[in-house]
Amino acid sequence: MFVLLGVTIISFFLSQVLLDPLVLYMTERTTPDQIAAIVAHYHLNDPWPIRYAIYVGNLLQGDWGYSRSLSQPVLPGLAARFPATMELTVAAIIWTLVGGIPFGIISALRNNKLPDHVTRLVALTGVSTPVFWLGLVLQLVFFYYFHLLGLPYLPSNGRYEATLALEYPVVQVTGLMVLDSIITGNFIMTQDLIAHLILPSFALGFISMGVIMRIMRSSMLEVLRQDYIILARSKGLPERVVIYRHALKNAMIPTVTVAGLAVAALLGGAPLTETVFAWPGMGRLAVNAIGRNDAPLIMGFTLIAALVLVSANLIVDILYAYLDPRIKY
Amino acid sequence: MTSERPSSWSPAIAELKFAGHLLVQNKVVLAGTLIAAAVIITAIVGPVIISPDVATSINLPIRLMPPSSQHWLGTDDYGRDLFEVIILSTRLDVSASLTIVGVDLVIGVLVGAFSGFIGGKIDEGMMRVTDIFLSIPGLVLALAVAAALGRGLNNLILAIIIVGWPGYARILRGQVLAEKERLYVDALRALGIGRLRVIIRHIIPNTIYPVLVQATLDLGGVILTFAGLSFLGFGATALTPELGRLITAGQSYIFQAPWLVAFPGIAILIISLAFNLMGDGIRDVLDPRLRR
């Protein structure tokens, strides 16, 4: 938790120390008297520690500042778009794991043969591809060209068709609209939502897929060299059992650790992906905020991203303890 | 008498054979290293062969033309030959990436080495600091810092540098912690050699391998971050030849002139791929050594 505090220090430093917050509260027409009043009200001339204390106090109370690009307070603005980003990120994680883990295993089992080379090439391409470019290319191919060729195409923008949503409004349950539409039986929207989700989540997930593929492969190879695998084989266990019961659980341990890093990459890629696909999430908000010099919003986004990452790492730690009985908390 | 008396060179030859086998066996890695070299050469030589003025020479009548024999990759919306602009951009992207990783390496190694060696409260404090940095997703933090520092190329590079050093500090510190327990360190200190000298002349050279490996691997990633943030509008201005920027400009014409988006992206991919391959190769070769 100290870490989060540290994050607030960074955000405080960036938004209050490096930038002049006064800029946020005034325009060309503000009179000197008004300026003085602003300074007094917001304690802008107080020593740093006090200003920091006020800053943190405000944060904890839910006052994350006012966003001039949204014309509303920061926290509600971000919170409204939080589910969209989460939906995108979770979908990306699903791509990453479903693509990465099985191919990593296959790659290890057919070591140095064709599937291995292909997988390694794909993985390598994955980590070398700029995510925003991939998004654009996917749009070009699956939206534009498919459309031109008369093939069924995938939508390239937004989260859902606005007109469709008006007819079949989705009731908010979790905020994850795909889930909500399923729960409430609104299957028409479900189809539309998923169609909109496919391209952006794949673009985002593809990068990390490569990372997971590689770590799964290398840890699987490492495990298969271990002595206990020899014992397992010597018991006459079928090879399938040796791999899936004995080897896999051990091989997952480093992979899970790396998955935590992958989440960081996904969160970092979110602003780019959301911008390219016009996805109504926090990342796009932050990017727009840059153009308008809306520091509080950017810092708010940073804080939330850090929170999510820390939580994800906590989950990773728990998974790790579950997989490896040698770890005790 | 033995059947063939081996020369005293054979262990060394066996090692070399092994290392060589690793490198060549991985023809892909070899290819990557060669491409990386080609990229760097292009970056250096490009702006010499193709005049930098090309970047600013606006020629509206021939804008947005598809690839042809006069303009191999087509022209952009300012009428510039895309191929030439891409070649020019490599200098900026490659040099920025190298700078960022280089500076991060130096900072990270120094901080990690001193922190790990001296230990105690300083070490703890430093680790908390790196923890904080590492708990924010890289690109997000770079975004925030760049936003705070203001637009401009140098600020962008600075922002990415600030975000990147904690990773290396951590790795190196881990190595140093193990290294400083070794006997020769005590011997050196007993001889009266100051801590500074011990760290710089002995500890760092012995522990630096994993960090070097990581750095070469990171080169591929840093260029993606740099291009990504440029794409969002940081760093380069509209006419500056930079690959991310080119894609931003191309975005508006993505359906009419897809080459504007496709080719700069492929260029980024190639550069990143080459660095990644090279990094993989270096890691494969150094790794068996690391295990000793």
Added chain:
Amino acid sequence: MAGAAEVTDTREALLQVKDLRLNFHTYAGEVKALDGVTFVVKKGEAFGLVGESGCGKSVTALTIVGLLPENASVVDGEIMLGADNLLKTPPEEMRKIRANRIAMVFQDPTTFLNPVLTIGEQLEEVFLLNPDRLARVAAERKASEEALMEIKAEDEKTGTEREPTESTRKISKSAKKKVAKALSIDVLTEVRLPDSERTLKQYPHELSGGMRQRCMIAMALARNPDLFIADEITTALDVTIQAQILELLRELKKKLLGSTLLITHDLGVVAELCDRVAVMYAGNIVELATVKELFANPLHPYTQGLMRAIPMIDRRMERLETIPGSVPDLIYPPTGCRFHPRCPFAFERCKLEKPELIHVGKGHTVACHLFGEGKA
């Protein structure tokens, strides 16, 4: 007359290794690890394979069970288990053989047990490999339970007599698991682990080295093997635990109907447990005899060197004796007899010609030019 070793004993042979040659491919060259290994393990006997580290004894064992690493290749020879040549057996058949007929226990119980599975899981899976046996045992237990119930029923009322149900193959999965668990508890008790039921739920890292080793032995016992191979199973343990494990093996030897192949570098272990023993050096068997005969009358210079090197409590010794020189490089092995560079009795023929195993009486064979024809 001089030639291959003869089986003079009337007991049947269980395992016959004939002229086994094996190489490892490495970047430094071809390692000629096994250079014509020949021996026989008879049914019901405890056979020891002794030698220094690197002489090829573990490799021989791995070859028998078919678990060699990828860069190994058998160049020549046969391994006959009963009527089957194990070297020519297809992998699936080999797997069944490992599941039912040959069981191996390895040196280091720390690295050879899977850290993320409980002892129970690792033990029960051995039993679950043999569903017929499970069904049989389940039926037996059911039969005895039902017999008990019958008696109770008869006590209460004079009811009709019920036939014990036949063992069927359709025993449910949970029944199988129960039987496997019961059998696991039994076998853990056999290896003298206190509180077997609790041990089933524990992970390897929660047990001591000696206990882990017993678990590995239990996994071998579970299969009721014809051949039980123990590869340096006491080497990684400290001396007191070693003694306990040896004691255990001695007890089990009486119960085990099959044969034991005991691999070790420790002549003491051989003396305690084995009936017959073979001495290996640099990929060759150099001497083979009954234990009594070998200790009373070691013939091969290497064996003599080994014996001399053992510190004896009841004798005064000023220095520990060693065999001069070191183990040869098997990529460029010595010509002729591989021991000749270190042998105090070597002569010209030793450098030129590799000695064959010659029978010198009383089931004692030796591979040395000092014996048989052509003595120096």
